[in-house]
Amino acid sequence: MYKVKVTIKRRPSILDPQGTAIEKGAENLGLTNIKNTRIGKFIEFTVDINDKTKAKQEVENYCSKLLANPIMEDFEYTLSEWTPSEE
Amino acid sequence: MYKVKVTIKRRPSILDPQGTAIEKGAENLGLTNIKNTRIGKFIEFTVDINDKTKAKQEVENYCSKLLANPIMEDFEYTLSEWTPSEE
Structure with missing residues (x-):
């Protein structure tokens, strides 16, 4: 049995409107x-x-x-051995 | 200047209906x-x-x-030095 962690990112060439919006929120908070x-x-x-x-x-x-x-995203993952009793 | 990577997870005690739904889709695909x-x-x-x-x-x-x-999520982050010319 394996535990898997996946990260999914938009390709760098693809705009991220959600990111832009949340950053605007940060600016409004003074960040x-x-x-x-x-x-x-x-x-x-x-x-x-x-x-x-x-x-x-x-x-x-x-x-x-x-x-x-x-079409828009790339993924990376890591796999590590895992036994259910661990958690 | 720093580059920051953040992972945000729901607390283990909190149900994840989106995860359950997507897993049902996996089952339908034979996974x-x-x-x-x-x-x-x-x-x-x-x-x-x-x-x-x-x-x-x-x-x-x-x-x-x-x-x-x-209320529902925990976050972790890593910070690494970064200069804009790197990318």
């Missing part, structure tokens, strides 16, 4: 030194497969078919 | 080994302050007042 805000996703899950190669396949399918938008 | 999906945010920005303590203050204000919901 004027914050720039280049980009909002992405951070997703955690477990994969109940013991073979690492197969687990990675499942993770990549999940990321590319459901979690990330392949 | 049946994915469990415990939790959706959070990953946010990057720069702080144009050279004093590290002051930069951290600005980051913590930004996170706690705008980026994260203090």
